Amino acid sequence: MARLFGTDGVRGLANGDLTPELALAVAASAARVLAAHDRSHRPVAVVGRDPRASGEMLEAAVVAGLASAGADVLRVGVQPTPAVAHLVGALDADLGVMISASHNPMPDNGIKLFAAGGHKLPDGIEDEIEAGLEGNGSRPTGAEIGRVTDVTDALDRYTGHLIEALPHPLTGLRVVVDCANGAASFAAPEVYRKAGAQVVAISAEPDGININENCGSTHIDKLQAAVREHGADLGIAHDGDADRCLAVDASGELVDGDQIMAVLALAMAEAGELVHDTLVATVMSNLGLHLAMREHGVHLRTTAVGDRYVLEELRAGGYALGGEQSGHVVFPALATTGDGLLTALRLMSRVAATGKPLAELAGVMRRLPQVLINVRVADKHAVVASGAVQEAVKAVEAELGEQGRVLLRQSGTEQLVRVMVEAPTHEIAQTAADRLAGVVSSVS
Numbered sequence: 001m002a003r004l005f006g007t008d009g010v011r012g013l014a015n016g017d018l019t020p021e022l023a024l025a026v027a028a029s030a031a032r033v034l035a036a037h038d039r040s041h042r043p044v045a046v047v048g049r050d051p052r053a054s055g056e057m058l059e060a061a062v063v064a065g066l067a068s069a070g071a072d073v074l075r076v077g078v079q080p081t082p083a084v085a086h087l088v089g090a091l092d093a094d095l096g097v098m099i100s101a102s103h104n105p106m107p108d109n110g111i112k113l114f115a116a117g118g119h120k121l122p123d124g125i126e127d128e129i130e131a132g133l134e135g136n137g138s139r140p141t142g143a144e145i146g147r148v149t150d151v152t153d154a155l156d157r158y159t160g161h162l163i164e165a166l167p168h169p170l171t172g173l174r175v176v177v178d179c180a181n182g183a184a185s186f187a188a189p190e191v192y193r194k195a196g197a198q199v200v201a202i203s204a205e206p207d208g209i210n211i212n213e214n215c216g217s218t219h220i221d222k223l224q225a226a227v228r229e230h231g232a233d234l235g236i237a238h239d240g241d242a243d244r245c246l247a248v249d250a251s252g253e254l255v256d257g258d259q260i261m262a263v264l265a266l267a268m269a270e271a272g273e274l275v276h277d278t279l280v281a282t283v284m285s286n287l288g289l290h291l292a293m294r295e296h297g298v299h300l301r302t303t304a305v306g307d308r309y310v311l312e313e314l315r316a317g318g319y320a321l322g323g324e325q326s327g328h329v330v331f332p333a334l335a336t337t338g339d340g341l342l343t344a345l346r347l348m349s350r351v352a353a354t355g356k357p358l359a360e361l362a363g364v365m366r367r368l369p370q371v372l373i374n375v376r377v378a379d380k381h382a383v384v385a386s387g388a389v390q391e392a393v394k395a396v397e398a399e400l401g402e403q404g405r406v407l408l409r410q411s412g413t414e415q416l417v418r419v420m421v422e423a424p425t426h427e428i429a430q431t432a433a434d435r436l437a438g439v440v441s442s443v444s
Contacts, residue, residue, distance in 0.1 A: 005126040009112035014054030020061035027065030029132035043071040048084040049099035050183040053208035067146035076154035080183045080242035082339035083158040085118035103239035118336040159191040168353040170197035174232045178223040179204040180216025182240035224252035234358045236344045244327040245340035249359040257327035258289040262365040280322030287405045292365040369426035371433040373419045375440045380410040392439040
């Protein structure tokens with residue numbers, strides 16, 4: 001049987017794969033596991049959600065599951081995922097539950113769990129929760145049943161925390177923010193205005209159905225057009241649960257997560273905040289980021305794809321900045337998970353403090369053309385280990401030299417081999433990727 005918890009909690013089609021019964025069982029098991037680990041007090045859990053319609057149903061199930069297992073619930077309503085993580089620590093809770101499928105389409109939903117302090121739940125605890133889903137133990141009754149409280153100042157607590165982390169006010173900046181009709185719709189325009197910016201908010205009218213629909217960080221064209229229309233200094237795009245941030249400059253040109261990290265890494269190095277002059281990114285980050293950091297004396301450590309691996313490396317080395325090309329950026333001194341609003345504030349603060357346009361700041365990194373081809377195979381492990389495939393990779397790497405890069409990666413969930421090539425031009429990258437994809441297909 002496949003493991004219930006993926007790299008980002010439990011996800012699936014709401015009311016299909018992810019039913020209220022499953023949500024209740026996961027929540028109840030989580031409360032029982034926490035109680036078993038610490039019997040000094042009854043567990044306290046923070047529960048938040050994004051605005052998709054199924055979140056209302058799943059929130060009710062999660063709250064019922066927690067209370068039925070004896071946990072007190074602090075319900076914070078519609079909040080960004082990083083807000084829930086922050087509130088777990090701020091409210092001294094033992095557990096955080098965020099109901100969201102992030103950038104996925106509206107019919108999907110998910111359950112992400114945070115441990116005390118707002119950190120990602122360890123794999124071992126997730127395994128215990130999964131093992132306890134049957135819930136055959138005794139249930140509390142009477143006064144031992146958990147109580148439910150609505151936290152009315154949850155958003156103020158979170159936005160206040162963000163403002164405290166702002167290095168420089170955003171006075172004079174005009175920004176367009178695409179809230180993806182998601183959890184950022186309430187928090188992002190408010191906090192950016194509090195920080196001093198003039199804000200034009202788009203896709204900020206969630207109705208439970210329109211989350212991520214042709215908007216947000218996965219559909220950047222709407223933001224690009226709005227920035228040009230309003231003559232803004234820059235634009236910010238979030239995803240459905242606001243743990244990501246992408247940007248566009250005044251001309252509407254995309255500034256992706258790699259470029260954002262490059263700008264922030266140099267700003268932090270200049271301020272003496274970049275621990276060990278090191279940035280952490282995944283193997284999917286563009287070669288241009290590697291070259292830019294090398295040129296400016298910043299070390300770049302790479303991890304496997306996934307925010308959990310970035311977080312592990314940040315903690316292991318005590319580093320101060322890491323993230324992914326997707327715009328999922330982590331500042332361990334300020335947040336326990338990727339925070340799109342915090343990332344946007346720090347990026348805009350750099351623009352305001354230097355007086356330089358975002359295009360100039362992002363120009364520190366030249367993004368090399370990148371081609372990614374997914375090849376369906378019968379046995380992904382055998383294909384990647386194949387001598388013919390390895391020889392083909394070495395040949396392309398030798399042709400590209402230091403001006404390009406090849407990455408072959410197995411999908412974590414499907415029988416796919418992902419062939420990624422970066423090169424000085426798109427034509428060179430496409431030709432090399434097609435060639436390698438052909439070899440992969442021939443040995444599968």
